[in-house]
Amino acid sequence: MLSALLARISGAFRARRRDRALKLIADGRRAEDAGNLAAARECYRRATWFAPNHVSAYVNLGIALAASGDSAGATAAYEQALAIDPLDPYANYNLASLLYLRGEHMRAERLLLAALRSKPEFVEALVTLSNVLDAQRRTPEAAGALETALRLQPDSAGTLFNYGLALRKLRRGDEAAAALQRSLELQPGQVDALDALSAVLREQGLMQESLYPLRRALELAPQRFDLGSRELYALNKDESLSGAQIFARHREYGSRLERAFPMRFSSFAGEPHPDRKLRIGYVSGDFRYHPVAQFLLVPLQHGNRSGYEVFCYATSSDVDPVTERVRALADAWVESWLPTDAQLADRIHRDAIDILVDLSGHTGMFRLAMFAHRPAPVQVAWLGYLNTTGLTQIQYRICDARTDPPGVSDPLHTEALVRLPHSQWCYRPYLEIEAATTPPCVARGFVTFGSFNHAAKISGDMCLRWAEILRRLPDARLVIVGISSAAKRAALQSALTSTGITPARLTILPNLPLDEYARWYNSVDIALDTLPYGGGTTTFDALWMGVPVVTATGSTPVSRSAASIVSLLGLIEWIAPSPQEYVDVAVERARDPATIASLRGSLRQRLRSSPLMDEERFTRDLEEAYRGMWRRWCAGNDAR
Structure with missing residues (x-):
């Protein structure tokens, strides 16, 4: 009798404490909804006292602590919840998120897998799992988790956005565009989704279409300088704009950026001695299989380490074998994708970098706001962007006299132009693919043209030029390599066949493995450059494989990039003086x-013997340019 009575009393007592805990949890949720996190935390803490084995009390406490910025406290709360019930899906999910x-x-x-075993329909856990998998470079699995989530909630705008990002990484551009x-459609005002859609369309080669979501994003978020930077990049591909018009847009942008992110450093650690050892800092998101890394490897390998110390600031987490080669050649490697612009500027200033080099400009990972802070005494633009940045805090841009003729380009830059004696590039092929000894026209009896430039460079006007070439040469063929998007492929096919060119004369290929890409040069006689955004690496690749390149000069440095390379080899007759004569x-x-056949057998050696592949000379030229900039700084001359 007594034991039963005590059991009833104990049960009633526990029930009252549980009811009290449930009321406190409800009160805490109301306080949280009202934005009163302090009151919510107190309610949840009291609930854990009244019901120390109540999982929900600890989960809610963890949520409130995390929202207050107390990650350690939240972690402890979730761990306590899991000690009570290791299978609780919400405790597993929330701790995993932290x-x-x-x-x-x-x-x-x-x-997260434990959470999903307990609650298979837990969409939020699936989305977070996709983020965790992607962070481990397991993007196919991440996409699979999102596909499961979308089967459960097909109209989740956030999940579709994440799925679009995953598909973009997997180079499934058409599907990524559809998801974004x-x-x-479900949530029209998403700036990041508009930006991502623009990027996907641009990567597919749909340059004009990419501008619509980008400019809508700019309307919604005019303070986003990264969006404005991407628009400036796109202007270089617009044939309707003059070099002066493009410069005006860059200059106005740079002025706004520097007002928003003013210079923060007035003194620098390095001694202003003109001949001391210098620290060079390279900032890029392209230390990977990318033209920037390809060209940078040369001075990294041949640099004079007694005179220069190299720091590489990697602003992207992308890693491949080329990344490891760059990392191994640098004296210091700094992973820089997480810090803010101000934090990265502080780090660079602490590292006492003497000359800071931007390798991206208005391409890739946006870091120009960091340069506006002026963390180094000398700041330079080189390699990744053949135009002005628009910033006055970047004092110099490295170029050559062919991409940037003296007196022509200088007024269209906020930077002072430093022209290397021969070229701003030194080419090193990724692969030693054997070149054909004779061009295909010898056996076929007709000429095959080829385009190997990025799909985004092939505009409607470019298609009209190519169609006119084929119209005037009725037996000629055209091969276009690098068109992986079905939408871009259809647009090219339509643009060319609508002028009367039969589909049988066209071969359109997707992006190919490097060896297959190189071997396709053996199947063409002449490479066709694109306007107004010319080729760089692909121009070198064509010449290396014995294929001459037809190009033209325009009003911007990038419109003269291929001409710069071709002219240094003495192939002046292959350069049209204007786009109209292309x-x-x-x-x-x-x-x-006969000339095509002669060049097929001689171009590789001509290129190899030229300054364009003289790695030692190029590196000395580059280092001499750096030393000249530094000496001007030491003399009190800040370029402009």
């Missing part, structure tokens, strides 16, 4: 098979 933010991906993954467009030059060159 661990993901801290970079503890392996345990986060285990917790659907996300925007078709005439291509047709005339195609009617001279």
Whole structure:
């Protein structure tokens, strides 16, 4: 009797404490909804006292602590919840979310899988799992988790956005565009989704179409300088704009950026001695299989380490074998994708960098706001962007006299132009693919043209020029390599066939493995450059494979990039003086098979013997340019 009575009393007491805890949890949720986190935390803490084995009390406490910025306290609360019930899906999910933010991906993954075993329809856990998998470079699995989430909630704008990002990484551009467009249909005002859609369309080669979401994003977020930077990049591909118009836009942008991010450093650690050892800092998101890294490897390998110390600031987490080669050649490697612009500027200033080099400009990972802070005494633009940045805090841009003729380009830059004696590039092929000894026109009896430039460089006007070349040479063929998007492929096919060119004369290929890409040069006689955004690496690749390049000069440095390379090899007759004469030059060159055959056997050696592949000379020229900039700084001359 007594034991039963005591049991009833104990049960009633526990029930009252549980009821009290439930009321406190409800009160805490109301306080949280009202924005009163302090009151919510107190309610949840009291609830854990009344019901120390109540999982929900600890989960809610963890949520409130995390929202207050107390990550350690939140972690402890979730750990306590899991000690009570290791299978609780919400405790597993919330703790995993914290661990993901801290970079503890392996345990986060285990917790999320536990949450999903208890609650298979837990969409938020699936989305977070996709983030954890992606952070471990397991993007196909991340996309799979998102596909499961979308089967459960097909109209989730956020999940569709994440899915679009994953598909973009997997180079499934058409599907990525569809997912992002659907996300925007469901939630039209997403700036990041508009930006991502623009990027996907640009990567597909749909340059004009990419501008619509980008400019809508700019309307919604005019303070986003990264969006404005991407628009400036696009202007270089607009044939309707003059060099002066493009410069005006860059200069206005740079002025706004420097007002928003003013110079913060007035003194620098390095001694202003003109001949001391210098620290060079390279900032890029392209230390990977990318033209920037390809060209940078040369001075990194041949640099004079007694006179220069090299720091590389990697602003992207992308890693491949080329990344490891760059890292191994640098004296210091700094992973820089997480710090803010101000934090990265502080780090560079602490590192006492003497000359800071931007390798991106208005391409890739946006870091120009960091340069506006002026963390180094001398700041330079080189390699990644053949135009002005528009910033006065970047004092110099490295170029050459062919991309930037003296007196022509200087007024169109906020930077002072430093022209290397021969070229701003030194080419090193990624692969030693054997070149054909004779061009295909010898056996076929007709000329095959080829385009190997990025799809985004092929505009509607470019298609009209190519169609006119084919019209005037009725037996000629055209091969276009690097068109992986079905939408871009259809647009090219339509633009060319609508002028009367039969599909049988066209071969359109996707992006190819490097060896297959190189071997396709053996199947063409003449490479066709694009306007107004010319080729760089692809121009070198064509010449290396014995294929001459038809190009033209325009009003911007990048419109003269291929001409700069071709002219240094003495192939002046392959350069049209203007875009209007491009078709005439291509047709005339195609009617001279003897010269095409002669060049096939001699171009590789001509290139190898030129300054364009003289790695030692190029590196000394570059280092001499750096030393000249430094000496001007020491003399009190800040370029402009």
